[in-house]
Amino acid sequence: MAAYGVKRIVLESYPVLAACILIALAAGHMLNTSIGEISRLPVILMMIPPINGIGGNIGSILGARLASALNLGTVEPRLRGQRVLRGNVTASALTGLGIFSFISVIFLVITRSASLTLAFLIAGIALTIIVTLVTIASAFISFRGGLDPDNVVIPIVTSIGDVLGVTCLILAIQIMGV
Secondary structure, eight states, X not given: OOTTOHHHHHHHHHHHHHHHHHHHHHHHHHHHHTHHHHHHOXXXXXXXXXXXXXXXXXXXXXXXXXXXXXXXXXXXXXXXXXXXXXXXXXXXXXXXXXXXXXXXXXXXXXHOOHHHXXXXXXXXXXXXXXXXXXXXXXXXXXXXXXXXXXXXXXXXXXXXXXXXXXXXXXXXXXXXXX
């Protein structure tokens, strides 16, 4: 049997993608309910695409690497005692910290608001942590359930990351009192 049969890909991907539609609607609803905050600080609209895009990209990179490692047997679906898993998580964390720091400097130049910039950085770091956990959980759960993580992880992580990105950003702005 081929490792990547069309039937298996469609059967495993379709329900996940259908669920992702609902998750995307939740992200839109989150934006809609935050319209007051966004109207008060329209610069938030400039921050949403980068936080969602980078959060999804970090999760997707980790998800692809975990899917390959699980399929190759270099990672087992457990948390402890896994050097390959630890290395990938560390790389994702450092990448997230670096890229969100870089973008925060750009936002500081654009907005000239240290508190808004700090809120973006805090939101980015929180999103990186949460997306990493969601990625690991979805990879392990799908693999244990007999699904190919390649068909499941990235759509789930990017969709959930969109909801979490908006949530983290709005919460960080409220916490910072911007």
